[in-house]
Structures are given as structure tokens and as C-alpha cells.
Amino acid sequence: MNTPYIVEVRRAGVALGGRPIVRDIDLAVRAGEVVALLGANGSGKSTLVKAVVGLHPLSAGEVQLFGEPLADFHEWHRLGYVPQRSPSAQGVPSTVAEVVAAGRLSRRRPFMPARRSDREAVSRALDAVGLRDRARHPVSTLSGGQHQRVLIARTLAGEPELLVLDEPNAGVDLASQEAIAGTLSSLAAEGATIVVVLHELGHLADMIQRSVVLREGRVVYDGPPQDSPTEHDLHHEHHRPSTPPVVHPPLKAPLDRRA
Amino acid sequence: MDLLLAPFMLRALLAAAVTGLAAPAVGTYLVQRRLSLMGDGIGHVCVTGVALGLLTGTSPTLTAVIVAILGALLIELIRSTGKATGDVALALLFYGGIAGGLLLVSLAGNGVFALQQYLFGSINTISPSAVLVSVALAVVVLVLSFALLPQLFSVANDEDYARTTGLSVRFYNVVISVLAAVTVSVAMRTVGLLLVSALMIIPVATAQQFSRGFRTTMLGAMVAGTVAAVGGVGVSAFADVPPGATIVLVSLAGFALTAPLGLVVQRRRRALLPFPVQALSPVAETHDTVEEPHGHEHGPRCGHPAVEHGDHVDYIHHGHRHASHGGHYVEH
Numbered sequence: 001m002n003t004p005y006i007v008e009v010r011r012a013g014v015a016l017g018g019r020p021i022v023r024d025i026d027l028a029v030r031a032g033e034v035v036a037l038l039g040a041n042g043s044g045k046s047t048l049v050k051a052v053v054g055l056h057p058l059s060a061g062e063v064q065l066f067g068e069p070l071a072d073f074h075e076w077h078r079l080g081y082v083p084q085r086s087p088s089a090q091g092v093p094s095t096v097a098e099v100v101a102a103g104r105l106s107r108r109r110p111f112m113p114a115r116r117s118d119r120e121a122v123s124r125a126l127d128a129v130g131l132r133d134r135a136r137h138p139v140s141t142l143s144g145g146q147h148q149r150v151l152i153a154r155t156l157a158g159e160p161e162l163l164v165l166d167e168p169n170a171g172v173d174l175a176s177q178e179a180i181a182g183t184l185s186s187l188a189a190e191g192a193t194i195v196v197v198l199h200e201l202g203h204l205a206d207m208i209q210r211s212v213v214l215r216e217g218r219v220v221y222d223g224p225p226q227d228s229p230t231e232h233d234l235h236h237e238h239h240r241p242s243t244p245p246v247v248h249p250p251l252k253a254p255l256d257r258r259a
Numbered sequence: 260m261d262l263l264l265a266p267f268m269l270r271a272l273l274a275a276a277v278t279g280l281a282a283p284a285v286g287t288y289l290v291q292r293r294l295s296l297m298g299d300g301i302g303h304v305c306v307t308g309v310a311l312g313l314l315t316g317t318s319p320t321l322t323a324v325i326v327a328i329l330g331a332l333l334i335e336l337i338r339s340t341g342k343a344t345g346d347v348a349l350a351l352l353f354y355g356g357i358a359g360g361l362l363l364v365s366l367a368g369n370g371v372f373a374l375q376q377y378l379f380g381s382i383n384t385i386s387p388s389a390v391l392v393s394v395a396l397a398v399v400v401l402v403l404s405f406a407l408l409p410q411l412f413s414v415a416n417d418e419d420y421a422r423t424t425g426l427s428v429r430f431y432n433v434v435i436s437v438l439a440a441v442t443v444s445v446a447m448r449t450v451g452l453l454l455v456s457a458l459m460i461i462p463v464a465t466a467q468q469f470s471r472g473f474r475t476t477m478l479g480a481m482v483a484g485t486v487a488a489v490g491g492v493g494v495s496a497f498a499d500v501p502p503g504a505t506i507v508l509v510s511l512a513g514f515a516l517t518a519p520l521g522l523v524v525q526r527r528r529r530a531l532l533p534f535p536v537q538a539l540s541p542v543a544e545t546h547d548t549v550e551e552p553h554g555h556e557h558g559p560r561c562g563h564p565a566v567e568h569g570d571h572v573d574y575i576h577h578g579h580r581h582a583s584h585g586g587h588y589v590e591h
Binding site: 050055074077081083091093094095102103105106108110114136140141158 | 287290291292293295406407409410412413416417419420421422423424425426463467470471472473474476528529
């Protein structure tokens with residue numbers, strides 16, 4: 001394969017408040033790949049993608065997007081990040097169309113009014129997630145699943161080549177999960193590169209080409225999704241073929257009752 | 260009627276109108292960022308600015324603008340570096356601003372009375388040049404508020420996401436802070452520093468009861484602010500009451516009068532919600548199997564309200580929730 005790397009993470013570490021969350025991760029994603037980042041809560045998958053899109057500083061290693069180190073990266077219109085939905089209510093009402101239009105700003109210059117192409121991109125994005133009829137509704141009147149679709153539409157409005165999604169199925173009803181899976185499949189068919197953080201493959205299982213499983217901030221599996229360790233495996237002590245199992249010496253805290 | 264056409268009255272009405280337009284425009288961004296009290300913080304800092312002007316014999320408006328901008332930048336710096344939460348940062352500036360102002364004024368030797376026209380507004384004695392400065396500053400504030408609306412909205416709405424679209428979040432946050440500082444200086448002569456924040460926030464609270472979007476909230480707030488400011492000056496001219504306080508009370512009356520209508524609108528809007536998402540409960544709830552016959556399979560278009568419930572969707576059916584489970588429905 002000679003397709004270029006779209007995302008290249010080399011020996012990356014991320015520490016939040018002095019605590020290492022992501023440790024020594026290597027990850028390379030080629031153009032057109034659809035990669036799922038899996039792992040239990042607290043395994044560092046959200047932190048990793050936030051570092052990849054530049055929201056968390058790296059404590060070690062480096063990240064390259066489209067062949068540029070993150071610090072020099074300026075082609076933000078090629079990147080589309082869909083953050084995890086946060087339930088916090090906004091201070092002022094905003095319509096679905098207003099929120100989605102914010103995704104177009106990667107291609108707009110300040111002080112310039114929206115052009116026809118900008119408005120069309122917003123309409124197309126709303127169509128893609130099936131919320132065209134909700135464009136003038138306040139975001140606060142949407143269900144969790146519809147809100148998640150708005151966040152995806154916002155990112156699609158920027159017409160990115162790389163999509164990075166953080167748990168798009170968390171707290172989302174089944175109908176919306178199907179709608180999201182449909183949207184992402186057609187994007188993948190058009191050649192988009194997709195990195196998606198998931199708790200479980202769920203409705204997206206058919207389109208995922210590669211699974212990367214994280215555990216305690218490290219990659220413990222990288223390969224075809226069907227061979228990836230299940231949730232069950234990850235919740236129990238196990239050892240990787242390449243490294244011997246770590247056997248902790250018996251420890252006793254000073255105040256433990258002596259046996 | 261003659262009173263309303265007197266030159267000083269026309270100046271007052273013009274100054275009130277531009278304040279009523281500009282203050283809510285910036286106020287909308289402050290409410291969106293949950294910094295409603297920022298106007299108060301800057302207003303208090305302005306007291307020091309005015310006192311500095313009185314002490315040095317320069318224009319108090321000029322020194323107020325400069326000190327207000329410095330104060331706003333300081334609030335933004337403290338907030339963004341996370342050294343203190345937003346409200347603690349504001350509180351520190353509140354007290355420093357007022358205390359500094361009082362100290363400087365007493366040094367100037369003209370006592371607290373010199374401050375009074377700035378603290379409570381003095382729109383009826385405003386000079387033609389001061390009106391001109393107010394109009395010019397208000398125009399700058401309005402042009403920037405509208406020209407940069409998409410960017411400022413995105414940053415105020417979702418700072419992290421805005422960063423991934425290549426926007427300089429820090430720059431736009433500074434723009435909002437500076438706009439707030441300039442607005443406070445404009446409104447200083449109209450409603451006074453102690454009440455300036457009211458004209459930035461109350462019209463927004465009035466407008467957002469009815470509006471669906473950010474832009475309509477801003478426009479509605481500007482209408483409400485202008486009506487309150489011009490109406491307040493008019494009332495104070497006939498009733499011989501202080502204009503600053505009257506403007507704020509008229510604004511509050513507008514909110515109070517529209518609140519019942521706002522409640523109705525809110526309730527109707529809530530009814531449009533698919534159904535509130537139930538809190539996830541990790542503990543299994545007691546399930547009762549429902550025996551009643553089902554004419555249809557519950558689905559997105561069956562007409563029964565859907566409720567997200569943990570990992571599945573329930574459908575409200577005759578006052579209880581149905582969840583598809585195997586071949587039957589269980590009641591939650």
C-alpha cells in the first residue's frame with residue numbers, strides 16, 4: 001500500500017494534571033481507512049483522539065496530520081472532529097442550522113458573509129443526517145440522538161477528508177444509531193478516512209476495517225475487528241504474547257491487619 | 260412635548276438609543292458564555308479608570324475605556340489559564356476596581372461626589388462631544404458583533420470544537436472581552452457603572468424566552484434594550500426620577516410583563532421534545548411482562564412517544580413504558 005498516512009502518531013504520551021493517560025502510542029492511519037478505537041472507560045481512547053486533533057498537548061512523541069506536524073498544521077478544513085456530546089445546556093438558544101453552520105468556519109474567512117456554497121454545504125450536511133426539517137428548531141428541543149446527529153452534521157458541513165468521532169453512539173437511541181451508521185458508511189464509500197472512538201462496535205461493525213484496542217493508555221491490539229479481544233477479555237488480567245505476564249510481588253500496606 | 264425636543268433631551272435620547280442597541284448585542288455573547296456578571300466586573304474596574312481620569316485631569320471616558328479593556332483582558336487571562344474560576348476572577352476585580360477608584364478619587368480631593376455621575380449615569384447633562392464618542396464606539400461594537408457573529412458564536416458555543424476548525428479561540432475570546440469593556444464605557448454615562456450590566460443582560464433574558472436561535476435572540480434583545488433605554492429616558496423626563504435607574508426598571512418591567520407569555524411558549528416548546536431522556540440507572544428495575552395484545556410493533560413512526568432507557572428505547576403506551584424484549588414487551 002502506497003497511500004499516504006493521514007494520521008501518524010509516534011510514541012505519543014498525554015498527561016492530564018500530571019497523570020499519564022496515554023502512554024507511548026504508535027498509530028498510523030492511511031487514506032480511506034475506517035478505524036475503530038476501542039477500550040474500556042478510562043483506557044485513554046478519548047484522550048488520544050483529543051490529542052490527535054490538537055485539544056490536548058502531548059507530553060511525549062509527536063502527531064502528524066496529512067504529513068504535517070500538528071504545530072504546523074493549518075489545513076483545518078481537511079479535519080472534521082465530532083466531540084462527545086455533552087448534556088450541558090447552553091445559555092442562549094441556538095437553532096440546528098446555526099450550530100451546523102459553525103462547522104463551515106474552517107472554510108470561511110472572518111468578516112466575509114456566507115456564500116452560496118457555504119449555505120449549500122450546510123443543507124447537504126443536514127440532509128445527510130436526516131434533520132433538514134429541523135433546521136430552524138432550537139437545539140434544546142432535540143433528543144440525545146438527534147443532538148448527536150447535529151454534531152455530526154456540523155462536522156460534515158466543513159466537508160472534511162478525515163473524520164474523528166468520539167463515541168457517536170453514547171446515549172443515542174437505536175433509530176439515530178442506524179442513521180449515524182448509514183451516514184458514516186456512505187462517507188466511507190466516498191473515500192473519507194474515519195477514526196471513531198467506540199465503546200462497542202454495535203451498528204458500525206460492518207464498516208469497521210480495523211480495530212485498535214486501548215487498555216490503560218496503551219495499544220493492546222491492532223488488527224482486523226473480528227480477532228479483537230472482547231470486552232470480557234479486557235476486564236481480566238491477561239498477558240500479551242510478546243510480553244511476559246507481570247506478577248506483582250505480594251504487598252502489604254502498613255496499616256493492614258497482620259495475618 | 261417641548262421637553263422631549265429640547266437639545267439636551269435629544270442628546271440624551273440618542274445616547275440612550277445607541278446604548279440600548281449595543282449593550283444587549285454584547286450581552287448575548289456574555290450570556291452564551293455564562294459570564295453574565297462580566298459586565299458588572301468591568302463596570303467596577305471602570306470606577307478606577309474614571310477616578311484616574313479625574314485625578315490626572317484627562318477625559319474620564321478615555322481612561323475608563325483603557326482601564327476597562329485592561330481589566331477585561333485580565334479576567335480573560337485568569338479564566339483561560341484556569342488559575343481561578345471565572346466567578347472568582349470577577350470577584351477579585353469587583354473589589355479591586357471599587358476600592359482603587361475610591362482611593363484615587365479621595366487623592367484627587369474632590370470626594371465621592373465627583374464619581375456619582377459615572378456610578379449612576381448622567382444622561383441629561385451629556386455634552387455633544389460625549390454623545391458623538393458614544394455613537395462612534397457603539398457603531399464599532401455593533402459592526403464587530405455582527406461581522407464576526409459566526410466566529411464569536413462558534414467560540415462561545417463550543418470552544419474545543421471551534422479550535423478544531425482552525426479558529427483562534429483566544430483571539431475571539433479577547434474580542435468579546437474588549438467589546439464588553441467598550442460597551443461598559445459607552446453605557447457609563449447612560450445608566451451608570453453600577454447598573455451597566457443590567458442593560459446587557461435583562462434584554463437578553465427577555466428575548467430568549469421567545470426566540471429559537473442565537474441571531475434572533477440578539478436582534479430581539481437589541482429591540483428590547485432600545486425600547487427600555489429610550490422609554491426610560493422619556494419617563495424620567497416627565498416624572499423627575501433618575502434616568503439610569505428608570506431605564507433598568509423599565510427593562511425589568513418588560514421582562515416581568517412578558518414572563519407569563521414566555522412560560523406558555525416554553526411549555527409548548529417542551530411538548531415538542533421527543534421525551535426527556537431518563538437518567539441511566541445501573542440497577543435493574545423490576546420488569547412486568549405486559550399481556551395486552553399489540554396491534555403493531557413499536558418503532559420510530561408508530562406514534563407512541565419514544566424514551567431512551569439505558570441501552571434500548573421504550574415506547575409510552577397507555578401511560579406506561581414498553582420495551583421490546585424477545586417476542587414480547589416488558590413494562591418498566
